[in-house]
Amino acid sequence: MSDTHAQTVAFVRESMVPPADPPLGETGIFKWVRENLFSSWLNVLLSVLSIAFVVWALAHLLPWFLQSVWDAGSLTECREIRDARYGEGAASACFAVITERWNQLLFGFYPPEHYWRPVLAFVLFLVAVSPVLFQGLPRRLLAFTAIYPFIGYWLLWGGTIWGPLLVIAGFVIGWGAFRLAEPRLGTLAAAIAAILLPLAWWFFAVGPIAGDLAQIAPIGLVRIGSGDFGGFMLAFIIGVAGIALSFPLGILLALGRQSHLFIINKSCVGFIEIIRGVPLIVWLFTASLLLNYFLPPGTNFDLMLRVIIMVTLFAAAYMAEVIRGGLAALPRGQYEAADALGLDYWKAMRLIILPQALKISIPGIVNTFIGLFKDTTLVVFIGLLDPIGLSNAIRASTEWNGIYWELFVFIGLLFWICCFSMSRYSMYLERKLETGHR
Amino acid sequence: MKRSVFFGAMAAGLVAGAASAATLDDVQSRGTLNCGVSTGLPGFSSPNAQGQWEGFDVAVCRAVAAAVLGDPQAVEFVPTTGQTRFTALASGEIDMLARNTTWTFSRDNDLKFEFTGINYYDGQGFMVPKALGVTSARDLSGATVCIQTGTTTELNLADYFRANNMDYEPVPIETNAEAQQQYLAGACDVYTTDRSGLAATRATFENPGDHVILPETISKEPLGPLVRHGDPEWGDIVRWTLNALVAAEEYGVTSANVDELAQGTENPEINRLLGTEGELGAMIRLDNNWAVNAIKAGGNYGELFERYLGEGTPIGLPRGLNAQWQNGGLLYAPPFR
Known part of the structure; x- marks a missing residue:
């Protein structure tokens, strides 16, 4: 074909013209800039102003970051090194304070020879949460998740291993009591026994027995008091404990608020409205100051434990309202369908209602978690040395008095990493659970 | 017990x-x-x-x-x-x-x-930038004062200015570190706290010589x-x-x-x-x-x-x-x- 043409029609091309690149203004970055930044006069103006602002801000911040000093023993030394390197009075961050106080900002006053314990607890924590977060992992890992609170407690606070073991035994006792009593006494009596027996065990038996066992077989770690906890570890423990405990509590409160049983309904409403209606800082002051007057002197009711309880209750009240929103958003038909299937209340909730309600509530739930995590910094006002509290203490040393932004930048970065991970995870979960109903 | x-x-x-x-x-x-x-x-x-x-x-x-x-x-x-x-x-x-x-x-x-x-x-004192040319607390009428809230220093300050018939504008701050930043940024003309605190604060400045602690001590702080x-x-x-x-x-x-x-x-x-x-x-x-x-x-x-x-x-x-x-x-x- 082409041969005949080539001989008869001289001007016919014998090969395809390769596709040309689009004009410069219609491709790549130029097109993007033109369409997104300079598409109209107003946008041109706004873009120029924004870019000018960004450049101005970077021009002030970047030298401060880039000309930073990382190795010095005090602010004065920092300034000397800066003068030598970058000239007198140059903008320069003194991150040497982070280098020197790195361990303190992370672990507080935890004894350095035991740093492996919080580190191990943190690694195990990641293992323990992963089956909860990712469905792909083997379900058997959940057993580890269930016992992790005891492992974590034992690693962090130390003491004899028998205490946590006997507390676990309390759950076994409760389960055994329920199993034994249910056929003979009925569900209600069995449930009451399953609650009362372990409580009696925990309150009256665990202490003495653990003491005796510790005498016979002293297995344990060095005890480390809550007073030595500080820094980011403290914020993390309070935050994680608060998140882990407030979620189930919040679900129960939300269900209670929807309940038709008068006492349960009203007590849940009262709890939520009272706890949520008062600022967290007031609850923290209550925990640290007011409780001291009510408790008999000499009672050693750990301040950190009190704070965890208060933070948990506070977050649970918020959580309950978020989940109630999810429950309310479910169509009435879902409840009726569950009833029509003949499911009892708990099965209906567990299998039909809550999975859907929680899915709807994910953004709100994670929002509450992130808020709770950041609110842990409020403990600085009751004298706990969380990262912010430690930054004040570090500034009080004669070496680092006068340092300001560097510490806040570092603490902010730590919190941002945690909160951003939570936010990313929630988006991943939303995408995964997306079923196209919305 | x-x-x-x-x-x-x-x-x-x-x-x-x-x-x-x-x-x-x-x-x-x-x-x-x-x-x-x-x-x-x-x-x-x-x-x-x-x-x-x-x-x-x-x-x-x-x-x-x-x-x-x-x-x-x-x-x-x-x-x-x-x-x-x-x-x-x-x-x-x-x-x-x-x-x-x-x-x-x-x-x-x-x-x-x-x-x-x-x-x-201890006793409460005042720190001012040398450039202001103030040599006595009596010259501070009309000044903006950085003051930590909820402390006795706040009350002392009010007492002192009232007793000397002067007025001032308080700039409330929470911590000493914040006060240093505010004072250096020029948010207030004067910083007042205990003299030991003023000395410690001044020692952290790039140029301590540019700031003076006024001679008056306006309170007793044992x-x-x-x-x-x-x-x-x-x-x-x-x-x-x-x-x-x-x-x-x-x-x-x-x-x-x-x-x-x-x-x-x-x-x-x-x-x-x-x-x-x-x-x-x-x-x-x-x-x-x-x-x-x-x-x-x-x-x-x-x-x-x-x-x-x-x-x-x-x-x-x-x-x-x-x-x-x-x-x-x-x-x-x-x-x-």
């Missing part, structure tokens, strides 16, 4: 009685002293890089621990804020408070505490350790430990020579202080070498002052009122006899 909790009294304020009869016995059976300190105040209390608390107030805690338990390290430091300090003491969470606390009538009587002496005589009402024996131990440190400086007993002097000297006063003569220790139910331990913990008053606040430190405070009485100061330990 005797338990008494007065719920009704709480309405009246921080009145509480958690009077445990013998703090000394509690401390000795516990093996550690629970001492309330500031969460961080330059020169007075701060944790170092190893997590050890140090500072002038901290040293008082260590001296008491050494006197009572023989070990200056046997202290559990409880960081307290301005809001939590009195409750922590009243509720029995701490055995003593050494937290830069001004001895006032109402704190001593209304809050039911017992101040056991004065370890630092700072000292305190204990709960209701246990005079424990109060006496804290009081006389502090006195021992002051007396040791007066008699020239230092941490370096205390062991040697404790073998016995020609000076009966030193001998009684260090327990080689008399039975002073037994009178406060302690070992006879209690004062030796207290002095060895960190040194006598003068040594502590030089280490944490004195002219060799960045804070660089002169002794001033805190000199011994022979040198024109106010330190005057009663006789050990």
Whole structure:
């Protein structure tokens, strides 16, 4: 074909013209800039102003970051090194304070020879949460998740291993009591026994027995008091404990608020409205100051434990309202369908209602978690040395008095990493659970 | 342990009685002293890089621990804020408070505490940039003043300006670090707080010489350790430990020579202080070498002052009122006899 043409029609091309690149203004970055930044006069103006602002801000911040000093023993030394390197009075961050106080900002006053314990607890924590977060992992890992609170407690606070073991035994006792009593006494009596027996065990038996066992077989770690906890570890423990405990509590409160049983309904409403209606800082002051007057002197009711309880209750009240929103958003038909299937209340909730309600509530739930995590910094006002509290203490040393932004930048970065991970995870979960109903 | 909790009294304020009869016995059976300190105040209390608390107030805690338990390290430091300090003491969470606390009538009587002496005589002052050309606090009329809220300094400031018929504009701030930033950024003309705090703050500036601390001291701030009402024996131990440190400086007993002097000297006063003569220790139910331990913990008053606040430190405070009485100061330990 082409041969005949080539001989008869001289001007016919014998090969395809390769596709040309689009004009410069219609491709790549130029097109993007033109369409997104300079598409109209107003946008041109706004873009120029924004870019000018960004450049101005970077021009002030970047030298401060880039000309930073990382190795010095005090602010004065920092300034000397800066003068030598970058000239007198140059903008320069003194991150040497982070280098020197790195361990303190992370672990507080935890004894350095035991740093492996919080580190191990943190690694195990990641293992323990992963089956909860990712469905792909083997379900058997959940057993580890269930016992992790005891492992974590034992690693962090130390003491004899028998205490946590006997507390676990309390759950076994409760389960055994329920199993034994249910056929003979009925569900209600069995449930009451399953609650009362372990409580009696925990309150009256665990202490003495653990003491005796510790005498016979002293297995344990060095005890480390809550007073030595500080820094980011403290914020993390309070935050994680608060998140882990407030979620189930919040679900129960939300269900209670929807309940038709008068006492349960009203007590849940009262709890939520009272706890949520008062600022967290007031609850923290209550925990640290007011409780001291009510408790008999000499009672050693750990301040950190009190704070965890208060933070948990506070977050649970918020959580309950978020989940109630999810429950309310479910169509009435879902409840009726569950009833029509003949499911009892708990099965209906567990299998039909809550999975859907929680899915709807994910953004709100994670929002509450992130808020709770950041609110842990409020403990600085009751004298706990969380990262912010430690930054004040570090500034009080004669070496680092006068340092300001560097510490806040570092603490902010730590919190941002945690909160951003939570936010990313929630988006991943939303995408995964997306079923196209919305 | 005797338990008494007065719920009704709480309405009246921080009145509480958690009077445990013998703090000394509690401390000795516990093996550690629970001492309330500031969460961080330059020169007075701060944790170092190893997590050890140090500072002038901290040293008082260590001296008491050494006197009572023989070990200056046997202290559990409880960081307290301005809001939590009195409750922590009243509720029995701490055995003593050494937290830069001004001895006032109402704190001593209304809050039911017992101040056991004065370890630092402070007073409120003003710092201004040299460029303002101000030389006296009397020239400060109309100035903007950075002031920490909720402290006695706020009240003193109001009193002073009213008494001198001047007006000012307060710039409320929360912490000392924030005050430094605000002052350096020019948000206020004047920064006012205790003079020790001003000196510590000025020492952190790039050019300390550009700022002056005005000569006027507008308040008396006697700072000292305190204990709960209701246990005079424990109060006496804290009081006389502090006195021992002051007396040791007066008699020239230092941490370096205390062991040697404790073998016995020609000076009966030193001998009684260090327990080689008399039975002073037994009178406060302690070992006879209690004062030796207290002095060895960190040194006598003068040594502590030089280490944490004195002219060799960045804070660089002169002794001033805190000199011994022979040198024109106010330190005057009663006789050990």
